[in-house]
Amino acid sequence: MKDHDKDKTIAFRRGVVVLLALAILTAVEYWLGISETPAVFLWVVGLVKAVLVVWFFMHIGRILETQEGGQR
Amino acid sequence: MSSRSSSLAHRSDEYQVGTNRLGLWLFIVSDSFVFGALLITRFYLLGDRRPHLEQSLGLIVTSVLLVSSFFMNRAETAIAHNDRRTFLFSTAMTLILGVAFLVGVIGFEWRLAPFGPADGAEGAIFYMMTGMHAFHVLTGVLFLFVVLRNGLRGHYSAESHWAVEAAANYWHFVDVVWIFFYPALYLIGRV
Numbered sequence: 001m002k003d004h005d006k007d008k009t010i011a012f013r014r015g016v017v018v019l020l021a022l023a024i025l026t027a028v029e030y031w032l033g034i035s036e037t038p039a040v041f042l043w044v045v046g047l048v049k050a051v052l053v054v055w056f057f058m059h060i061g062r063i064l065e066t067q068e069g070g071q072r
Numbered sequence: 073m074s075s076r077s078s079s080l081a082h083r084s085d086e087y088q089v090g091t092n093r094l095g096l097w098l099f100i101v102s103d104s105f106v107f108g109a110l111l112i113t114r115f116y117l118l119g120d121r122r123p124h125l126e127q128s129l130g131l132i133v134t135s136v137l138l139v140s141s142f143f144m145n146r147a148e149t150a151i152a153h154n155d156r157r158t159f160l161f162s163t164a165m166t167l168i169l170g171v172a173f174l175v176g177v178i179g180f181e182w183r184l185a186p187f188g189p190a191d192g193a194e195g196a197i198f199y200m201m202t203g204m205h206a207f208h209v210l211t212g213v214l215f216l217f218v219v220l221r222n223g224l225r226g227h228y229s230a231e232s233h234w235a236v237e238a239a240a241n242y243w244h245f246v247d248v249v250w251i252f253f254y255p256a257l258y259l260i261g262r263v
Contacts, residue, residue: 004153005153007153008149008150008153008155011149011152011153012146012149015142015145015146015149016142018142018145019138019139019142022138022141022142023135023138026131026134026135026138029254029255029259030127030131030259032259033255033258033259033260034127034259036262039255039260039261042255042259042260043255045255046251046252046254046255049251050248050251050252053141053244053247053248053251054244054248056145057141057142057144057145057240057244057247058240058241058244058245058248060097062093063090063093063094063097
């Protein structure tokens with residue numbers, strides 16, 4: 001039961017860390033945008049943000065974990 | 073015999089969830105082509121120009137959507153650990169933030185934009201991109217409403233919460249789309 005609670009706490013904390021990273025990257029993106037920096041930098045920041053969401057929030061790795069026959 | 077059939081049923085459920093996941097991801101990939109086409113159209117028609125939009129409003133609605141994704145992830149994590157209270161609260165927060173995003177884009181940005189949908193390429197691109205995205209946010213909000221209602225009736229558990237996972241992934245997908253639309257509409261190019 002304690003391991004279960006610990007897992008939950010770790011997962012919640014991971015969510016907070018990802019949110020903070022997304023907030024910082026959005027602030028950087030905004031600053032780059034108003035400074036009229038080359039678009040490539042904005043695309044890089046956007047791509048990093050998308051990877052964070054797809055990996056940590058959408059858990060894309062879960063599809064790879066599910067093997068034929070229902071075993072994980 | 074009973075434990076064997078119970079084990080088989082469990083494996084069958086896991087197989088079903090695995091298949092559902094694959095189906096949802098195929099849908100997400102196919103849907104992303106629509107948004108990809110809109111993004112390409114924006115750069116093809118406007119090039120290095122961007123629409124004159126409220127920068128502060130763009131930043132606010134973007135932040136609202138990112139925070140909503142955080143709450144959706146929290147809701148999914150909570151139900152996966154049988155924490156019903158956090159699940160219900162976080163789902164409700166995601167729903168409220170989703171509505172706030174719609175109000176920000178449709179209620180304010182559409183009204184404040186100095187052009188209409190028929191005012192050249194700028195208007196067509198802006199309303200098509202934000203409109204198509206807002207439609208997806210709206211369907212996500214409806215999906216979340218169903219999940220919240222079922223959650224209040226006690227329908228989900230740590231062992232069985234595929235609908236929550238599907239709603240969460242759909243919601244995050246809508247967030248990922250906006251991650252690319254935000255710089256394309258508000259930040260890249262000159263007014």
